[in-house]
Amino acid sequence: MTSTAHLDPVREALRAAVPAERVLTGDAEREAYSHDDAEWAAFAPPVAVVLAESTEEVAAVVRIAAAHGASVVPRGAGTGLSGGANATADSIVLSLERMNRVLEIDAAERVAVAQAGVLNDALRAAVAEHGLWYPPDPASSAISTIGGNAATNAGGICCVKYGVTRDYVLGLTVVLADCEIVRLGRRTAKGVVGYDLTHLMVGSEGTLGIIVDVTVRLLPLAGRQERAVVGSFASVRDAGVAVAAISAAGVIPSALEIVDGTCLRAVDEWQHLGLPTGVDTLLLAKVDEPGDAGEGAAEAVAERMREAGALGVERATDPDEVARLFLARRLAYPALERLGPVLTEDICVPRGAVPEMLERIEAAASAHDVTIANIAHAGDGNLHPLIIAPEGDEAAKARAKTAFDTIVADCLALGGTVTGEHGVGLLKLPGAAEELSPRVRALHTAVKHALDPAGLLNPGKAFTP
Amino acid sequence: MTSTAHLDPVREALRAAVPAERVLTGDAEREAYSHDDAEWAAFAPPVAVVLAESTEEVAAVVRIAAAHGASVVPRGAGTGLSGGANATADSIVLSLERMNRVLEIDAAERVAVAQAGVLNDALRAAVAEHGLWYPPDPASSAISTIGGNAATNAGGICCVKYGVTRDYVLGLTVVLADCEIVRLGRRTAKGVVGYDLTHLMVGSEGTLGIIVDVTVRLLPLAGRQERAVVGSFASVRDAGVAVAAISAAGVIPSALEIVDGTCLRAVDEWQHLGLPTGVDTLLLAKVDEPGDAGEGAAEAVAERMREAGALGVERATDPDEVARLFLARRLAYPALERLGPVLTEDICVPRGAVPEMLERIEAAASAHDVTIANIAHAGDGNLHPLIIAPEGDEAAKARAKTAFDTIVADCLALGGTVTGEHGVGLLKLPGAAEELSPRVRALHTAVKHALDPAGLLNPGKAFTP
Incomplete structure (x- = not known):
């Protein structure tokens, strides 16, 4: 590695503002924080990595970066797939992972406030204790943060019915480029005061401000009842025809996923699930209306699958069975990474x-x-x-x-x-x-x-x- | 009225760009277009009113305004209640009411594209013919335009379950302040490319650009089944208690409206509906889940109303009966205006x-x-x-x-x-x-x-x- 002596003033300033053990400057640490999951994109070890624990520390890092001509790369858990958190040689990586407290859950208003570093699944679990549901469910939900989800407007499986992260963000606390801390948005159910700066920040990938906490609206946990309907097809095209037919039938499933033959074979080679002969593609659907409406929706989905030439259609309502039918979907990515x-x-x-x-x-x-x-x-x-x-x-x-x-x-x-x-x-x-x-x-x-x-x-x- | 000779160059330029019969400069016309429904706010007759019929004409008006130091006040149907379309003496009122064509309805994608001047109810009716539903339902839906709805991010009665205008806007065509015409947003179900300029425009009240057409996502028309539950209460506070209890029960009604005693008396004096003795406030709810889930939701709402001390609870599933129960809500505003x-x-x-x-x-x-x-x-x-x-x-x-x-x-x-x-x-x-x-x-x-x-x-x- 080339000399890094010219970086010392930045590092010193950071250590003066943030406890030294949370200012990482070792080669291995800088390397570890130099990119997200998009290793295919360019990256370089940053000047330093700061593990911020407060909004004031975030503001201090921005102030120091400005004073020294460095840039700031905000980072949640680094699970991004496009390189949004990849570092450059003149940057300070500002990790929000330590800001991981759920600040408030208001069950009556169906609102929660979480610091940026709270994991999606942790927020989900915390609000579930109050009978509430935070829908956005990126595949990374166990390891990605709500701040990163908001900065990238993360999607997920249930978007097809319930929308994306932006649809649940009511308000934000943001550190601006001039180090000022602002509250954007609201916590009421509706509101149209001023420009929609909240949703401008959502999905702006840390380029307009650093999100330090997120106020989200929630749905009741009760009242849904998941039914899985999984069709196996001889070709991905047949599955595609079923998708179009389900959509045209006016059914909005709560999940509608395709897993193709290459994925299935990779999963099968790894986990030996025993794929039936002739099956090339799975179309995995869920519907979540309760009662007879749900039964009707599930039957409508199954019927469209059969009409599109499904080799077989399995249905489940028991949660373990539903999980089993969706297993291939969950294992596909790790199986391919092998x-x-x-x-x-x-x-x-x-x-x-x-x-x-x-x-x-x-x-x-x-x-x-x-x-x-x-x-x-x-x-x-x-x-x-x-x-x-x-x-x-x-x-x-x-x-x-x-x-x-x-x-x-x-x-x-x-x-x-x-x-x-x-x-x-x-x-x-x-x-x-x-x-x-x-x-x-x-x-x-x-x-x-x-x-x-x-x-x-x-x-x-x-x-x- | 004072001399308006100094306004002649602007008017001449407008008449050169737009057919003269759509450039209104008479006193009565300028007066008629000088404010929306917020007469309580300041307004003045504009230099001229232009009834634009194309995106190019909109751009031309902006160009002329820029050249002559005039401002542009975009206007839908003028049904706003905050003065967002009120004119000033140096302004050109740019009415989009003539741009009233539904440009496209794509049933398979559940997407429609409408010019700004299409009435909300007209869009609703047009998509209904394709089995689709545009949810946002401001009280002005019969007379307000989709462009105005988008510019103000209009709400309505069904927002409590289905969200506001912004939640349905996927894309926009906008004339910018430099007269350039841009397409913002998308027509796919999801998308996170770049900043969310679409939703920044929505609700910006014509201050950032002039919306000339709107691409909206739609829901299937089928699959809902309206049930009305109307409770009568001795006080507005009792009705408020019922609202809190319904929310806490995890039921999300598709409408939950309070009409208080002053409204009810005004309606009764006008239309002689025969208000029962002791009734001060109505709480009007709808639920729209189909089948037994809907029946259960309606019963849950009714039960919470009874527990909150309702003097009576009426229920209806027949559409005419539902409309009858909501009559007081519909008549309240005109009754008060009397x-x-x-x-x-x-x-x-x-x-x-x-x-x-x-x-x-x-x-x-x-x-x-x-x-x-x-x-x-x-x-x-x-x-x-x-x-x-x-x-x-x-x-x-x-x-x-x-x-x-x-x-x-x-x-x-x-x-x-x-x-x-x-x-x-x-x-x-x-x-x-x-x-x-x-x-x-x-x-x-x-x-x-x-x-x-x-x-x-x-x-x-x-x-x-």
Whole structure:
């Protein structure tokens, strides 16, 4: 490593503001905090990593960065898949993971306030004790933070019926680029005072302010009753036809996921679930209306699956059975990671374009000689082609990146968006530049400049100026 | 009227860009378009009124305004209650009412695109033909436009379960202050590319751009089954207790409205509905789950009403009967308008603070010797105290304004927001300045300056710099 003596003044200033044991400057620590789960994107060890424990410490770090010409890369748990939390050599990584207290749960108002570092599942568990439910459920819910979820507007499986993180954020406490601490939003059920700066911050990937706590609205936990309906299909296209039919039938399932043959085989090789012969793709649905309405919805889903040519349809209402039917979905990503580094795509196309997009993904895999598996939030048209390169095969890695670009271009050609729920970060900067018009990109620059004129906060992420 | 010769160049330029019959400059026409339904706020006849019929004409008007140092006041149907569309003497009122075509309904994607001037009810009817439902239902739905609804983030009765306009807006076409036309947002179910400029525009009251069309997501029309449950109470406080109990029971009704004694008496005097003796307040609920779940929810609501001391509880499932039970709600506002000019409040407090807020409103009525009736979206804590001054009684009108300020201050003291759904416009500028911190107001100024540096678009509305 080259000399880091010029970094000493920043580190000294940080240690004066934050207890020294929470200012990490060792090579291994800086390395560990230098990127999120998007190792495919560029990153470099930061000047230092600060494990902030208070809003005031966050403000102090921003002040020090400004004074020394450093930038600040805010970070939740580092589970992002687009490089939004990747560090640069002149940056301070500001980790919010220690700010992990649920500050308030108001059952009567169905509102909770959580510090940014509270894990999604921890918030979920805390509010469940009060009979309440926080719906957004990214696949990373066990390990990702509510602050990171808000900064990236995280999605998940239940979005198809219940919406995304933004739909549940009522208010935020934010540290601005000038170190001031502001409260945005509200805690009432409705409110239209002023510009919607709360939701502008949500999904801005730490480029407009640093979210230190989040006020979310909650739903009652009771009143839902999960029924799983899982169809097995001979092809991903047949499953796609079933998705379209379910949507057209006016049923809104609480989950509608596709797991394709490549995923299923990877899971089966690993866990030996015993996949029936001829099955290439699973379509996993849940409905959650209680009583006869739920029974009717489940039957409607099953019927559409059968009409689309399902080889078999299984149903379950017992929670353990529901979990068992969804097991392949839960194991798909780790099973694929066993095959080599996974480059995770995250496109979203109109629902009707799902079969066509799946075909184009297959074509991209052939054309670029890479393995691509598909997990999809099919009910939303949000596809996650998982491009796999064998460990250490640099040529395959290069072909994977080319396939990635092909898929992004195909998605745009079909009227889609280049990122459904993972965010732009670094990986989707070219796609975002393609998707947004020059004037809209100029609007982004103007807004960024209005809130962070010095370009201190997570520069280079979320959009291309 | 004073000489208007100096206005001729603007009018000439407008007539060169837009067919002359759609450039209104007569005194009566300018008067008619000089304010929305907030006559209590300041207004003046504009330089001219343009009835735009295309996006290009909208851009041309903005260009002409910029060239002549005029401002642009965008206007839907003028049904706003906060003065957001009130004109100033140097302004051009740009009416979008002629841009009233539904451009597209895509049943498979559950998406519609409507020009700004499409009436809310017209959009609703158009999508219903495709088996789809556009939920946001402001009381003005028969006469207000989707563009105005989006510009003010309009609410309505079903918000308590289904959310507000912003929750249904996926994308917008907007004419910016520099006359450029941009597409914001998306038409896919999910998407996180770039900043959420779409929802920043929604609710910005025409101060950041002029919305010319709106892409909305829709829900299936089928699958709901309305059941009305109406409780009559001896006092508004008892009804408030029932609201809290229903909320605590984990039931989310699709409507939960309070109509107080002053409203009921006004309706009864007008329409002779035959109010039972002892009844002071009605609590009107709907639930819309189908089947036994709906029956259970309706029974739960009825039970909570009885426990809170309801004098009687009526239930209905037949659509005509449901409409009959909600008749008093529908007639309340016109019945009150018969008594004199109505100053409509629009505060939103935490649900638990509803009884306390209702008492404070009663106290404000006594203290300032004015009549205040209450309609409330009680399930959201969104109250509409209607302050009535007899026609022509200027002293009473002044007292009404003082009562209005008292209520705003009380709402803030109880943790509420000064506008739940009507917007800041002009009437709520002082309240908004009280509610938002100086730094947050400075953020508003910065965002406004970033998007409209010359202050061309609806200046002086939505926030105090």
